[in-house]
Amino acid sequence: MKIFGLPIVRYDECLASWLVRSASVIGEEDVLRFSQSLEDPDFDLNNEMVIDFLSRVGVDPESARRCFGAQTNWLFPWENRAAYCLLCMQEDVASGRSPYWRKSWCYLHCPICVKHRTLLVLADPNSIGLQKSWIVFVEECNDKYDRKTRNEVQWRQPGAPxxxxxxxxxxxxxxxxxxxxxxxxxxxxxxxxxxxxxxxxxxxxxxxxxxxxxxxxxxxxxxxxxxxxxxxxxxxxxxxxxxxxxxxxxxxxxxxxxxxxxxxxxxxxxxxxxxxxxxxxxxxxxxxxxxxxxxxxxxxxxxxxxxxxxxxxxxxxxxxxxxxxxxxxxxxxxxxxxxxxxx
Structure with missing residues (x-):
């Protein structure tokens, strides 16, 4: 979906991810204040506050639900959405775009990236926030070069056959x-x-x-x-x-x-x-x-x-x-x- 003056909504993108990428246009303080007032900044599309906010930036309710709505109610709580595909993010950056968070990563029954056929990576939930796409990407890059910025978790998943x-x-x-x-x-x-x-x-x-x-x-x-x-x-x-x-x-x-x-x-x-x-x-x-x-x-x-x-x-x-x-x-x-x- 293309909205005049704002970044194009990417395939399968979460609302919060798009808002963060749009913050330089919408206003960082407005985006932060808006997101912090919601229990679920990604999928709370029936909230009157969400509808009003999106309407002010040119997104009507029907378009918002069609574009950002979840395909299931099998969703993780906002604070537990810490699984992602690093290969997808690497491709985002390699193509000159900001990395963005996919809706499918938020679903209980989707621990695997369909595009790359790999198990998602589990981030430390304590290290991510509203700008989690950039945060986890930078942490992966730093970790690759042995620059320890990642919070150490007590357990790491084994490699999946x-x-x-x-x-x-x-x-x-x-x-x-x-x-x-x-x-x-x-x-x-x-x-x-x-x-x-x-x-x-x-x-x-x-x-x-x-x-x-x-x-x-x-x-x-x-x-x-x-x-x-x-x-x-x-x-x-x-x-x-x-x-x-x-x-x-x-x-x-x-x-x-x-x-x-x-x-x-x-x-x-x-x-x-x-x-x-x-x-x-x-x-x-x-x-x-x-x-x-x-x-x-x-x-x-x-x-x-x-x-x-x-x-x-x-x-x-x-x-x-x-x-x-x-x-x-x-x-x-x-x-x-x-x-x-x-x-």
Whole structure:
């Protein structure tokens, strides 16, 4: 989108990123004051303050939502949007443009850059602010030449094997398509499935797989083994709260692992593809088969009546053909929790 006198909005650019690049025209103090007054400077496009501000710089509400709106509500909180693709930023600068922040980097189910087929880089959330595109780019450049400007984090993600990234990218593409479509065709099913049903099951899976560390016997979700030693989220009030916080952690390696497990449940690739990468994911032996039954029985953590009721509500509401498609997973869950009586 081109607005007279202001920088062109780049493909997939966040609102806050564009405003920072426009600050020299709009006014740095105005942009800073405006952004600091919002809980979410990237996507709060229904806020009257946002609508009024954009209208004053020549952007009507409909254009703003079409250009800057998120394609999903699976968003990280503003302060947790710290995963990015360094190669994308390098290309921005190499082409003579300022680096900018992509909307897709803010989505729970997108830990991989589709363009470069690489796992995103996780920045130190404490080192970034409104101008995070430039900050993380400069920190990467300084780090390359051993100039230590980056805040040291207590944990660094391991390098991701190419086969694991490609496998997770398959699932990422599937969930991205589901977010955009009302119905979607799944291989092995005769009729298209309602996107909302798939997303409900996928969200249930991600909440469990990304479960953050609590006191034993709860422990971490199966996708978070590679985060050993990473400082856990504090102030957890309940298991339900912990699951929500788990899905607010932008750690890319655990999200990649969780996507692969989601792909196993939905049969998005042959079992042999999972076997090729399982050793690199840090999974415990109970789910090494990659079978939906084992993933449900040993990888899901339904520890309270509320959690069990939530799972029952989601799975019982599924159409019969999708229940049959997910039968192995549902049976494994019922074996793990006998009180789960699915219709």
């Amino acid at each position: 190419t086969k694991a990234v490609i496998l997770a990218l398959r699932v990422q593409g599937f969930l991205t398509a589901v977010h955009k479509a009302g119905f979607i065709k799944i291989r092995g099913m005769d009729r298209p499935v309602r996107g909302a049903d798939i997303l409900a099951v996928a969200r249930l899976l991600l909440e469990n797989f990304l479960f953050p560390r609590l006191r034993p016997p709860c422990g971490d979700g199966v996708a978070r083994a590679m985060q050993s030693g990473f400082p856990r989220i504090s102030g957890i009030r309940s298991i339900e709260h912990a699951k929500l916080l788990g899905c607010s952690d932008c750690n890319v390696y655990s999200r990649m692992t969780a996507l692969i497990l989601v792909g196993c449940v939905f049969k998005l690739f042959p079992a042999s593809r999972f076997i090729d990468v399982r050793m690199s994911l840090g999974l415990h032996s109970d789910v090494y088969s990659g079978e939906a039954y084992d993933i449900a029985r040993y990888g899901m953590r339904l520890s309270s009546r509320r959690e069990i009721g939530y799972a029952m509500e989601i799975l019982n509401a599924l159409p019969e053909d999708l229940k049959i498609y997910l039968e192995d997973f549902i049976n494994g869950l019922a074996r793990s929790r006998p009180e789960l009586l699915f219709g």
